[in-house]
Amino acid sequence: MSWRCVVCGKKITEDHKPDACPLCGVVSDYIVADSEYERPSGTLSAAAIADYDRALALEVEATNIYNEAAERAKNEGDELTNLFFEALAKNEHGHQVAIKFQQRMRGA
Ligand SMILES: [Zn+2]
Numbered sequence: 717m718s719w720r721c722v723v724c725g726k727k728i729t730e731d732h733k734p735d736a737c738p739l740c741g742v743v744s745d746y747i748v749a750d751s752e753y754e755r756p757s758g759t760l761s762a763a764a765i766a767d768y769d770r771a772l773a774l775e776v777e778a779t780n781i782y783n784e785a786a787e788r789a790k791n792e793g794d795e796l797t798n799l800f801f802e803a804l805a806k807n808e809h810g811h812q813v814a815i816k817f818q819q820r821m822r823g824a
Contacts, residue, residue: 718750724814779808
């Protein structure tokens with residue numbers, strides 16, 4: 717079955733409704749059956765648009781830092797640190813996707 721997070725728009729394919737969104741972390745109250753999902757509407761304020769832009773820049777910077785740290789650890793033969801920073805980079809990239817989704821859906 718498919719579910720959808722109404723906060724970040726993440727589509728989730730699982731048999732049972734998850735306890736939390738795997739992308740943004742909101743509790744299951746904000747997860748609906750994909751068939752019941754309605755795209756967010758309304759426009760964003762200028763301040764909200766600026767907040768989304770700042771958040772996206774932060775996530776891009778964090779992703780870059782984690783990727784650099786992962787590469788350095790890989791070159792140094794530190795597999796655990798490499799995997800750790802790769803996982804963090806993947807997480808931050810997911811945040812970027814969620815922010816871009818919100819910006820696109822809300823017309824920012
Ligand atoms: Zn979410």
